[in-house]
Amino acid sequence: MSNNSTILVIDDAKDTLMLLEFDLIQAGYKVIAANGGAQALEILNKQAVDLVLLDLHMPNVSGTEVLTHITRTEFSPPVIMLSSSADENDVVKMLDIGAEDYVTKPYIAKVLLARIRNALRLKEKTQKLESLLRTDSLTHVNNRVGYEELANKAISHAKRNKHQTAVAMLDIDHFKKVNDTYGHEAGDRVLVEFADLLTSCFRDYDVVGRIGGEEFAVCMPNISITHAFDACERFRKSLSELVITLDDKSNTEITITVSIGLTVSKESEFSLDDLMRDSDKLMYQAKSAGRNRTIT
Ligand code: GH3
Ligand code: MG
Numbered sequence: 001m002s003n004n005s006t007i008l009v010i011d012d013a014k015d016t017l018m019l020l021e022f023d024l025i026q027a028g029y030k031v032i033a034a035n036g037g038a039q040a041l042e043i044l045n046k047q048a049v050d051l052v053l054l055d056l057h058m059p060n061v062s063g064t065e066v067l068t069h070i071t072r073t074e075f076s077p078p079v080i081m082l083s084s085s086a087d088e089n090d091v092v093k094m095l096d097i098g099a100e101d102y103v104t105k106p107y108i109a110k111v112l113l114a115r116i117r118n119a120l121r122l123k124e125k126t127q128k129l130e131s132l133l134r135t136d137s138l139t140h141v142n143n144r145v146g147y148e149e150l151a152n153k154a155i156s157h158a159k160r161n162k163h164q165t166a167v168a169m170l171d172i173d174h175f176k177k178v179n180d181t182y183g184h185e186a187g188d189r190v191l192v193e194f195a196d197l198l199t200s201c202f203r204d205y206d207v208v209g210r211i212g213g214e215e216f217a218v219c220m221p222n223i224s225i226t227h228a229f230d231a232c233e234r235f236r237k238s239l240s241e242l243v244i245t246l247d248d249k250s251n252t253e254i255t256i257t258v259s260i261g262l263t264v265s266k267e268s269e270f271s272l273d274d275l276m277r278d279s280d281k282l283m284y285q286a287k288s289a290g291r292n293r294t295i296t
């Protein structure tokens with residue numbers, strides 16, 4: 001892990017920076033050095049780092065200001081304070097703002113490196129948990145939580161750029177029959193194949209999610225209704241041609257179809273909920289009209 005991690009070291013004293021750089025590079029880390037708070041903020045605005053080592057007392061932009069800035073950003077890296085002040089009030093203050101740890105200078109390299117490893121380990125664990133929270137464990141696409149979060153983000157971005165957004169709601173046809181005929185495991189396999197094909201048929205920046213048992217949604221920012229319809233139809237046709245062979249002794253071949261409801265935003269003010277609700281209604285119309293179709 002250490003060899004891939006980039007550490008930003010921030011200090012107003014050049015000799016401290018050099019010493020830190022030496023110790024960290026020797027331990028296998030990539031190091032970016034910022035000589036003071038202002039330079040650190042510039043770097044942080046431009047690139048992501050895995051961990052920050054931050055001096056407290058610096059002229060102009062202080063360690064407190066840099067830490068406050070970092071804790072307010074999304075995906076903020078863990079910050080270990082590295083200060084010559086052993087004042088308990090400083091320690092409490094920085095930990096309360098959101099520093100991961102507080103180490104005093106002069107530091108013992110071995111101890112600092114152990115604290116860095118700890119902070120990186122915790123960060124990795126947190127990231128894994130956060131990703132699990134947003135991912136469907138069966139199909140590995142976004143679950144409802146992940147889908148709504150990413151789709152809402154995509155919609156905000158599209159609105160700022162005055163772009164239209166389309167949302168498709170997809171429901172597998174007669175899926176209960178798959179379970180009843182071939183068993184629940186076969187049904188699970190079908191869901192996985194469905195999700196894989198769905199992901200491959202849409203653009204990288206479209207947001208795909210499993211929002212219920214056999215119901216999926218795709219949020220397509222910056223798209224016209226014609227292109228969104230074409231994408232849905234391409235998927236629908238590919239799915240109807242997909243033959244899923246069960247890898248048990250029976251070699252049973254399963255084919256499925258899907259009904260799709262599709263809506264695109266018409267006004268500048270719209271919400272993900274609106275689009276999903278409208279598309280859901282159209283999806284039910286597709287069911288009533290005979291299934292295996294896209295209705296806009
Ligand atoms: P329709 O064409 O009207 O959508 O019919 P349908 O059979 O697809 O719809 P229905 O809502 O009656 O059935 C959905 C089924 O999906 C019922 C449920 O047992 C099954 N299901 C939901 N989640 C899972 C899952 O994770 N795995 C499997 N194997 N089945 C699931
Ligand atoms: Mg200083």
Ligand code: MG
Binds near residue numbers: 171214
């Ligand atoms: Mg359903």
Ligand code: MG
Binds near residue numbers: 171172175176
């Ligand atoms: Mg269904």
